[in-house]
Amino acid sequence: MNYNLIGIDGGATKVSGAIIKQINQNSFDLASDVTTVLIKDCPFYSTDFKPVEIDALQVSLSNEEERQGIAYVEACEKVVTDLIEQNQIENPNIGIGMPGLKTDNLRGIQFMNNGPRIPSILDVLEHRLAMAEIKHQPIVRLGNDSDYCGLGEFYSPNGSLRAVTNAYYIGGGTGIADVIVLDGKPVPFDEVQVWMKKTWDLKNENGISLETLISQQGIINQYAEQTGKSVIELENDGIFPAKILKENKEIEIQFVETIAYLFKDRIHSLFVEKNQIFDRIVIGLRLGKLLNNNSELLDSIIKLLLNQISKSVILDPTAQDHYLQKNFIVISELNHAPIIGAGVDAYYATQ
Missing domain, CATH: 3.30.420.40 (ATPase, nucleotide binding domain)
Known part of the structure:
Protein backbone atom coordinates (compact mmCIF):
# COMPACT_ATOMS: atom_id res chain seq x y z
CA MET A 1 0.00 0.00 0.00
CA TYR A 148 13.11 12.48 14.29
CA CYS A 149 16.62 13.75 13.51
CA GLY A 150 17.80 10.22 14.22
CA LEU A 151 15.10 8.56 12.12
CA GLY A 152 15.88 10.89 9.21
CA GLU A 153 19.61 10.19 9.39
CA PHE A 154 18.89 6.46 9.71
CA TYR A 155 16.34 6.07 6.90
CA SER A 156 17.45 8.67 4.34
CA PRO A 157 19.70 7.28 1.58
CA ASN A 158 22.07 10.15 2.40
CA GLY A 159 21.86 9.75 6.17
CA SER A 160 24.96 9.53 8.36
CA LEU A 161 23.50 6.94 10.76
CA ARG A 162 23.16 4.16 8.20
CA ALA A 163 25.36 1.06 8.43
CA VAL A 164 26.64 1.76 11.94
CA THR A 165 26.48 -0.36 15.08
CA ASN A 166 26.73 2.41 17.66
CA ALA A 167 26.65 6.13 16.93
CA TYR A 168 25.89 9.45 18.61
CA TYR A 169 24.36 12.39 16.74
CA ILE A 170 24.19 15.98 17.90
CA GLY A 171 22.17 18.54 15.98
CA GLY A 172 22.28 22.19 16.93
CA GLY A 173 19.90 25.05 16.26
CA THR A 174 17.84 27.00 18.76
CA GLY A 175 18.47 24.06 21.08
CA ILE A 176 20.38 20.78 20.89
CA ALA A 177 19.07 17.49 19.50
CA ASP A 178 20.58 14.29 20.93
CA VAL A 179 20.30 10.99 19.05
CA ILE A 180 21.81 7.59 19.76
CA VAL A 181 22.03 4.39 17.70
CA LEU A 182 22.69 1.18 19.64
CA ASP A 183 23.19 -2.25 18.10
CA GLY A 184 22.30 -0.87 14.68
CA LYS A 185 18.97 0.72 15.64
CA PRO A 186 17.98 4.28 16.65
CA VAL A 187 16.90 4.34 20.30
CA PRO A 188 14.79 7.14 21.82
CA PHE A 189 17.08 9.16 24.07
CA ASP A 190 14.50 8.96 26.85
CA GLU A 191 15.30 5.24 27.08
CA VAL A 192 18.99 5.85 27.87
CA GLN A 193 18.63 8.89 30.12
CA VAL A 194 19.44 6.84 33.22
CA TRP A 195 23.04 6.55 32.02
CA MET A 196 23.31 9.25 29.33
CA LYS A 197 21.55 12.56 29.97
CA LYS A 198 20.32 14.91 27.26
CA THR A 199 22.59 17.87 26.56
CA TRP A 200 20.13 20.38 28.01
CA ASP A 201 20.12 18.36 31.24
CA LEU A 202 23.93 18.31 31.59
CA LYS A 203 25.61 21.15 33.47
CA ASN A 204 29.21 22.36 33.73
CA GLU A 205 31.08 23.04 36.97
CA ASN A 206 29.30 26.41 37.23
CA GLY A 207 25.85 24.84 37.01
CA ILE A 208 25.23 26.12 33.47
CA SER A 209 23.39 23.88 31.00
CA LEU A 210 25.71 22.72 28.22
CA GLU A 211 22.95 23.48 25.72
CA THR A 212 23.17 27.20 26.52
CA LEU A 213 26.91 27.16 25.76
CA ILE A 214 26.89 25.45 22.35
CA SER A 215 23.46 25.97 20.74
CA GLN A 216 23.05 28.76 18.21
CA GLN A 217 20.59 30.58 20.46
CA GLY A 218 22.84 30.08 23.46
CA ILE A 219 25.85 31.63 21.71
CA ILE A 220 23.83 34.70 20.73
CA ASN A 221 22.40 35.00 24.25
CA GLN A 222 25.90 34.90 25.76
CA TYR A 223 27.10 37.66 23.46
CA ALA A 224 23.98 39.74 24.10
CA GLU A 225 24.62 39.55 27.84
CA GLN A 226 28.26 40.56 27.41
CA THR A 227 27.51 43.51 25.13
CA GLY A 228 24.30 44.69 26.77
CA LYS A 229 22.47 44.47 23.44
CA SER A 230 19.26 42.59 22.77
CA VAL A 231 19.22 39.51 20.57
CA ILE A 232 17.06 41.38 18.06
CA GLU A 233 19.63 44.20 17.90
CA LEU A 234 22.43 41.73 17.25
CA GLU A 235 20.47 39.96 14.52
CA ASN A 236 19.60 43.28 12.89
CA ASP A 237 23.31 44.15 12.93
CA GLY A 238 24.12 40.87 11.18
CA ILE A 239 25.86 39.38 14.23
CA PHE A 240 25.30 35.63 14.30
CA PRO A 241 27.08 32.67 15.98
CA ALA A 242 29.80 32.22 13.33
CA LYS A 243 30.83 35.86 13.63
CA ILE A 244 30.66 35.78 17.44
CA LEU A 245 32.86 32.68 17.68
CA LYS A 246 35.36 34.23 15.30
CA GLU A 247 35.66 37.51 17.18
CA ASN A 248 35.02 36.61 20.84
CA LYS A 249 37.79 34.42 22.25
CA GLU A 250 36.06 33.74 25.57
CA ILE A 251 32.90 32.40 23.95
CA GLU A 252 34.94 30.46 21.38
CA ILE A 253 37.08 28.71 24.02
CA GLN A 254 34.01 27.83 26.06
CA PHE A 255 32.29 26.48 22.93
CA VAL A 256 35.25 24.26 22.00
CA GLU A 257 35.79 22.98 25.54
CA THR A 258 32.09 22.24 26.05
CA ILE A 259 31.67 20.20 22.87
CA ALA A 260 34.87 18.24 23.56
CA TYR A 261 33.67 17.57 27.11
CA LEU A 262 30.23 16.50 25.85
CA PHE A 263 31.71 14.03 23.35
CA LYS A 264 34.05 12.63 26.01
CA ASP A 265 31.08 12.20 28.35
CA ARG A 266 29.14 10.30 25.65
CA ILE A 267 32.13 8.06 24.90
CA HIS A 268 32.73 7.29 28.58
CA SER A 269 29.03 6.69 29.31
CA LEU A 270 28.68 4.14 26.51
CA PHE A 271 31.84 2.32 27.57
CA VAL A 272 30.87 2.17 31.25
CA GLU A 273 27.27 1.07 30.58
CA LYS A 274 27.73 -1.25 27.58
CA ASN A 275 31.49 -1.82 27.31
CA GLN A 276 31.13 -0.67 23.70
CA ILE A 277 32.48 2.07 21.44
CA PHE A 278 30.95 4.51 18.95
CA ASP A 279 31.64 3.86 15.27
CA ARG A 280 30.75 7.44 14.56
CA ILE A 281 29.87 10.77 16.14
CA VAL A 282 27.77 12.88 13.77
CA ILE A 283 27.30 16.66 13.94
CA GLY A 284 24.27 17.97 12.07
CA LEU A 285 21.82 20.80 11.37
CA ARG A 286 23.05 24.36 11.98
CA LEU A 287 25.81 23.20 14.32
CA GLY A 288 27.10 20.95 11.55
CA LYS A 289 27.00 23.80 9.03
CA LEU A 290 28.82 26.08 11.45
CA LEU A 291 31.69 23.64 11.95
CA ASN A 292 31.75 22.61 8.29
CA ASN A 293 32.40 26.24 7.41
CA ASN A 294 35.02 26.67 10.14
CA SER A 295 37.53 23.83 9.92
CA GLU A 296 39.85 25.44 12.48
CA LEU A 297 37.09 25.35 15.08
CA LEU A 298 36.34 21.70 14.33
CA ASP A 299 40.05 20.84 14.43
CA SER A 300 40.33 22.48 17.87
CA ILE A 301 37.45 20.36 19.18
CA ILE A 302 38.92 17.14 17.78
CA LYS A 303 42.43 17.93 19.07
CA LEU A 304 41.15 18.60 22.59
CA LEU A 305 38.91 15.53 22.57
CA LEU A 306 41.68 13.20 21.40
CA ASN A 307 43.99 14.58 24.07
CA GLN A 308 41.36 13.82 26.71
CA ILE A 309 40.80 10.32 25.31
CA SER A 310 44.54 9.60 25.41
CA LYS A 311 44.54 10.44 29.13
CA SER A 312 41.29 8.66 29.97
CA VAL A 313 41.35 6.35 32.98
CA ILE A 314 37.92 4.95 32.04
CA LEU A 315 38.60 3.60 28.54
CA ASP A 316 40.76 0.52 28.10
CA PRO A 317 43.70 0.61 25.63
CA THR A 318 41.69 -1.04 22.84
CA ALA A 319 38.92 1.57 23.07
CA GLN A 320 41.48 4.38 23.25
CA ASP A 321 43.22 3.10 20.12
CA HIS A 322 39.90 2.89 18.29
CA TYR A 323 39.21 6.59 18.81
CA LEU A 324 42.81 7.77 18.43
CA GLN A 325 43.39 5.95 15.13
CA LYS A 326 40.02 6.51 13.46
CA ASN A 327 38.42 9.62 12.00
CA PHE A 328 35.13 8.99 13.80
CA ILE A 329 33.67 12.53 13.81
CA VAL A 330 31.70 13.43 10.68
CA ILE A 331 29.54 16.35 9.57
CA SER A 332 26.08 15.50 8.26
CA GLU A 333 24.87 17.29 5.14
CA LEU A 334 21.28 16.11 5.57
CA ASN A 335 19.63 19.47 6.23
CA HIS A 336 16.08 18.17 6.65
Missing part, protein backbone atom coordinates in the same frame (compact mmCIF):
# COMPACT_ATOMS: atom_id res chain seq x y z
CA ASN A 2 1.29 3.47 -0.88
CA TYR A 3 1.00 6.04 1.86
CA ASN A 4 0.81 9.79 1.42
CA LEU A 5 3.17 11.04 4.10
CA ILE A 6 3.80 14.52 5.48
CA GLY A 7 6.70 15.19 7.83
CA ILE A 8 6.70 18.35 9.95
CA ASP A 9 9.52 19.75 12.07
CA GLY A 10 8.58 22.47 14.55
CA GLY A 11 11.08 24.67 16.35
CA ALA A 12 11.18 27.73 18.54
CA THR A 13 10.94 30.13 15.60
CA LYS A 14 9.50 28.24 12.63
CA VAL A 15 7.63 25.19 11.37
CA SER A 16 8.82 23.34 8.25
CA GLY A 17 7.43 20.36 6.39
CA ALA A 18 7.50 18.33 3.19
CA ILE A 19 5.93 15.38 1.43
CA ILE A 20 7.88 12.21 2.22
CA LYS A 21 8.18 9.21 -0.09
CA GLN A 22 9.01 5.63 0.79
CA ILE A 23 11.73 4.27 -1.49
CA ASN A 24 11.79 0.79 0.04
CA GLN A 25 11.31 -0.80 3.46
CA ASN A 26 14.50 0.80 4.78
CA SER A 27 14.64 4.12 2.92
CA PHE A 28 12.58 7.32 2.87
CA ASP A 29 13.30 10.72 1.33
CA LEU A 30 11.81 14.12 0.47
CA ALA A 31 9.24 14.06 -2.33
CA SER A 32 8.58 17.81 -2.46
CA ASP A 33 10.17 21.14 -1.71
CA VAL A 34 10.25 22.10 1.96
CA THR A 35 7.55 24.55 3.07
CA THR A 36 8.42 26.84 5.99
CA VAL A 37 6.26 29.20 8.05
CA LEU A 38 7.79 31.58 10.59
CA ILE A 39 5.97 31.73 13.92
CA LYS A 40 6.33 35.52 13.99
CA ASP A 41 4.38 35.78 10.73
CA CYS A 42 1.30 34.06 12.19
CA PRO A 43 -1.70 36.24 13.17
CA PHE A 44 -1.74 35.15 16.83
CA TYR A 45 2.01 35.67 17.37
CA SER A 46 2.60 37.61 20.59
CA THR A 47 5.55 39.97 20.94
CA ASP A 48 4.84 40.11 24.70
CA PHE A 49 5.18 36.37 25.31
CA LYS A 50 7.78 35.26 27.88
CA PRO A 51 8.51 31.52 28.35
CA VAL A 52 7.97 30.06 31.82
CA GLU A 53 10.78 28.31 33.70
CA ILE A 54 10.59 24.54 34.07
CA ASP A 55 9.99 24.87 37.83
CA ALA A 56 6.82 26.88 37.10
CA LEU A 57 4.98 24.15 35.20
CA GLN A 58 1.97 24.25 37.51
CA VAL A 59 1.36 27.92 36.75
CA SER A 60 -1.74 28.47 34.60
CA LEU A 61 -1.25 29.56 31.01
CA SER A 62 -1.38 33.33 30.59
CA ASN A 63 -3.32 34.92 27.75
CA GLU A 64 -0.04 35.67 25.98
CA GLU A 65 1.14 32.06 26.31
CA GLU A 66 -2.17 30.81 24.92
CA ARG A 67 -1.88 33.25 22.01
CA GLN A 68 1.65 32.07 21.29
CA GLY A 69 0.47 28.46 21.39
CA ILE A 70 -2.21 29.23 18.81
CA ALA A 71 0.46 30.85 16.62
CA TYR A 72 2.31 27.50 16.60
CA VAL A 73 -0.91 25.73 15.61
CA GLU A 74 -1.46 28.29 12.85
CA ALA A 75 2.02 27.61 11.50
CA CYS A 76 1.45 23.84 11.49
CA GLU A 77 -1.95 24.26 9.85
CA LYS A 78 -0.55 26.42 7.05
CA VAL A 79 2.32 24.03 6.36
CA VAL A 80 -0.08 21.06 6.13
CA THR A 81 -2.60 22.97 4.01
CA ASP A 82 0.02 24.32 1.60
CA LEU A 83 1.63 20.90 1.14
CA ILE A 84 -1.69 19.17 0.47
CA GLU A 85 -2.90 21.83 -1.97
CA GLN A 86 0.41 22.31 -3.80
CA ASN A 87 1.08 18.59 -4.19
CA GLN A 88 -2.53 17.47 -4.64
CA ILE A 89 -2.38 14.57 -2.20
CA GLU A 90 -5.32 13.05 -0.35
CA ASN A 91 -5.74 11.86 3.22
CA PRO A 92 -2.05 12.00 4.20
CA ASN A 93 -0.55 10.47 7.31
CA ILE A 94 1.08 13.31 9.23
CA GLY A 95 4.07 13.12 11.54
CA ILE A 96 4.90 16.16 13.67
CA GLY A 97 8.03 16.63 15.75
CA MET A 98 8.37 19.42 18.30
CA PRO A 99 10.93 20.27 20.98
CA GLY A 100 10.11 20.12 24.67
CA LEU A 101 8.58 17.77 27.21
CA LYS A 102 5.42 16.10 25.93
CA THR A 103 2.18 15.52 27.82
CA ASP A 104 1.49 11.97 29.02
CA ASN A 105 -0.88 11.32 26.11
CA LEU A 106 1.74 12.54 23.58
CA ARG A 107 -0.69 15.09 22.15
CA GLY A 108 0.69 18.26 23.69
CA ILE A 109 3.74 20.14 24.93
CA GLN A 110 4.15 20.35 28.69
CA PHE A 111 7.27 22.52 28.57
CA MET A 112 9.42 24.06 25.84
CA ASN A 113 12.63 26.07 26.16
CA ASN A 114 12.07 29.46 24.50
CA GLY A 115 8.50 28.55 23.63
CA PRO A 116 4.95 28.21 24.98
CA ARG A 117 3.31 25.27 26.69
CA ILE A 118 0.68 23.86 24.31
CA PRO A 119 -1.03 20.98 26.14
CA SER A 120 -3.56 20.21 23.36
CA ILE A 121 -1.69 21.16 20.21
CA LEU A 122 -2.75 18.11 18.19
CA ASP A 123 -6.41 18.35 19.20
CA VAL A 124 -6.53 22.03 18.26
CA LEU A 125 -4.68 21.43 14.99
CA GLU A 126 -7.00 18.60 13.95
CA HIS A 127 -10.04 20.72 14.82
CA ARG A 128 -8.77 23.62 12.69
CA LEU A 129 -7.97 21.31 9.77
CA ALA A 130 -11.48 19.83 10.00
CA MET A 131 -13.02 23.32 10.03
CA ALA A 132 -11.00 24.12 6.89
CA GLU A 133 -12.18 20.82 5.32
CA ILE A 134 -8.61 19.54 5.01
CA LYS A 135 -8.83 15.75 5.07
CA HIS A 136 -6.07 13.66 6.64
CA GLN A 137 -5.52 10.50 8.64
CA PRO A 138 -5.69 10.92 12.44
CA ILE A 139 -2.41 12.25 13.84
CA VAL A 140 -1.26 9.45 16.15
CA ARG A 141 1.21 11.30 18.38
CA LEU A 142 3.45 14.31 18.81
CA GLY A 143 7.06 13.21 18.39
CA ASN A 144 10.38 14.53 19.64
CA ASP A 145 12.37 16.58 17.16
CA SER A 146 15.55 14.89 18.43
CA ASP A 147 14.21 11.39 17.75
CA ALA A 337 16.64 15.04 8.74
CA PRO A 338 13.85 15.81 11.26
CA ILE A 339 11.30 16.33 8.48
CA ILE A 340 12.16 12.98 6.92
CA GLY A 341 12.10 11.38 10.36
CA ALA A 342 8.63 12.76 11.06
CA GLY A 343 7.39 11.20 7.83
CA VAL A 344 9.00 7.88 8.75
CA ASP A 345 7.25 7.89 12.12
CA ALA A 346 3.93 8.74 10.46
CA TYR A 347 4.38 5.66 8.26
CA TYR A 348 5.28 3.25 11.05
CA ALA A 349 2.55 4.61 13.32
CA THR A 350 0.05 3.15 10.83
CA GLN A 351 1.61 -0.33 10.78
